[in-house]
Amino acid sequence: xxxxxxxxxxxxxxxxxxxxxxxxxxxxxxxxxxxxxxxxxxxxxxxxxxxxxxxxxxxxxxxxxxxxxxxxxxxxxxxxxxxxxxxxxxxxxxxxxxxxxxxxxxxxxxxxxxxxxxxxxxxxxxxxxxxxxxxxxxxxxxxxxxxxxx
Numbered sequence: 001x002x003x004x005x006x007x008x009x010x011x012x013x014x015x016x017x018x019x020x021x022x023x024x025x026x027x028x029x030x031x032x033x034x035x036x037x038x039x040x041x042x043x044x045x046x047x048x049x050x051x052x053x054x055x056x057x058x059x060x061x062x063x064x065x066x067x068x069x070x071x072x073x074x075x076x077x078x079x080x081x082x083x084x085x086x087x088x089x090x091x092x093x094x095x096x097x098x099x100x101x102x103x104x105x106x107x108x109x110x111x112x113x114x115x116x117x118x119x120x121x122x123x124x125x126x127x128x129x130x131x132x133x134x135x136x137x138x139x140x141x142x143x144x145x146x147x148x149x150x
Contacts, residue, residue, distance in 0.1 A: 001027050006049075014057050019050040042078060042127075044071035044093075061104040063113075070095045071126070081128040092124040109144040 006020030023046050029039045053065040073090040076083040083091045097120050102113030114137070121135040 001025050014055050016053040017051070018053075020048075022047040037077070040075050040077040042074070042076050044074045044091075046072045059103075061106060063100075063102050063104070065098075065100045067098045068096065076128050078128075083128060086128065091128060094122055094124040094126060095120065096122050109146075111140075111142045111144065113140045113142070114138070115140070 002022065002024035004020065004022045007018070009017045011017070024041070024043060025045060026039070026041045031038050047070070049067075049069045051065060051067040053063070055063040057064075071094055073093045074083075075089075076091050083089060096118050098115065098117045099119055100113060100115040102111060104111045116135065116137045118133060118135050123132060123134070125132050
């Protein structure tokens, strides 16, 4: 059983707030076979996400965004990838924050944006077997081309 709930809110045109939460629970699983292991949900029982984004606040043509996500610790078992044997328990809880900041040059049709992903440098995996990215930062320059006129 589970539930997902989320919402977006724009208190003013230049500000966007977004949040969601998910909860899931394995209700029943009967294992009468000694040859089969008990079923593992392989997913966090609770996840939370949120973001705040602003545009043209204080500085015209600027924009920014802060995203965050969190999940609770959970048991994971799939073939070789077993949290009990590899981690001595559950996949740990994880909190990640990403931040983006940018500026649009409308006369030049150029947008410049910088992003820092995993700002807090959380070293816990989202799921066993997937790479664990550390803090990552990049700068992006985009040219907005109107296309061909024919």
